Amino acid sequence: MSTALWAKIQASVGVTADGIPGNITAQAVAKRLGIDKETPRPTPSVPATIDPRSAANIATLLPYAQSKAREWLLKCLEAGINVKIITGTRSYKEQDALYAQGRTAPGRKVTNARAGYSWHNFGVAWDFVVFDANGQPQWESPLMEKCGKIAESLGHEWGGRWTSPQDTPHVTVKMGCTLADARQRVKEGKWWT
Ligand SMILES: [Zn+2]
Known part of the structure; x- marks a missing residue:
C-alpha cells in the first residue's frame, strides 16, 4: 500500500499523517470501525444435570x-x-x-x-x-x-x-x-x- 494512501487514512482518522502506519494508526482505525473494545464473551453456562x-x-x-x-x-x-x-x-x-x-x-x-x-x-x-x-x-x-x-x-x-x-x-x-x-x-x- 502506498505511503500516500496511508497518509490519507491517517488524516481521516485524525492521527499524524506521516504515511507510516503504526500502533497509533491501527488503534484509531479500530476505533473508527467500532472494533477497539474487547467484546465481552458470554459466560458459558454449564447446564445443571441430574446425577x-x-x-x-x-x-x-x-x-x-x-x-x-x-x-x-x-x-x-x-x-x-x-x-x-x-x-x-x-x-x-x-x-x-x-x-x-x-x-x-x-x-x-x-x-x-x-x-x-x-x-x-x-x-x-x-x-x-x-x-x-x-x-x-x-x-x-x-x-x-x-x-x-x-x-x-x-x-x-x-x-x-x-x-x-x-x-x-x-x-x-x-x-x-x-x-x-x-x-x-x-x-x-x-x-x-
Ligand atoms: Zn422422607
Whole structure:
C-alpha cells in the first residue's frame, strides 16, 4: 500500500499523517470501525444435570411428582448446591420392613410410619442430602435448609418443619388429600388414575 494512501487514512482518522502506519494508526482505525473494545464473551453456562442416583430415585415417583422433583433438584443445583435425591418411593412391604427395624427387627428405629402412613408409599415424596466436595453426605449442612426452603418455594411440604420427628431431608409434593384418603384410593385401585 502506498505511503500516500496511508497518509490519507491517517488524516481521516485524525492521527499524524506521516504515511507510516503504526500502533497509533491501527488503534484509531479500530476505533473508527467500532472494533477497539474487547467484546465481552458470554459466560458459558454449564447446564445443571441430574446425577444417575437422583434420576433412578426420581423414576420411582409418580409422573406428576417426577416433574416436581426434577424442577426442585435443578433449582438447587442452579443455586450451586451439590444435592442428590437418595430415596423415592417405598412399597407397603418395604415400609413395613423399615418400621420393624428397631422394633421387631435389629437396628435402630428409623421411622414411625407403618405401611400406608408415609407419603413415600404413594410416589409423591423423596429424601435428599447435600454432599461436600469429597462426596461425603452433609446431613447437618445449612444447605439442607436451603434445599428445604427451595422445596417450600415451589409449594411442597418440607420435613424440616416437622417436630415429631423433624425430618430435614424429606420433601412431599402436596396432593390435596390426606394419607387416609390416599390409603383408601390405593385400596380401591384409584390412586393416581
Ligand atoms: Zn422422607
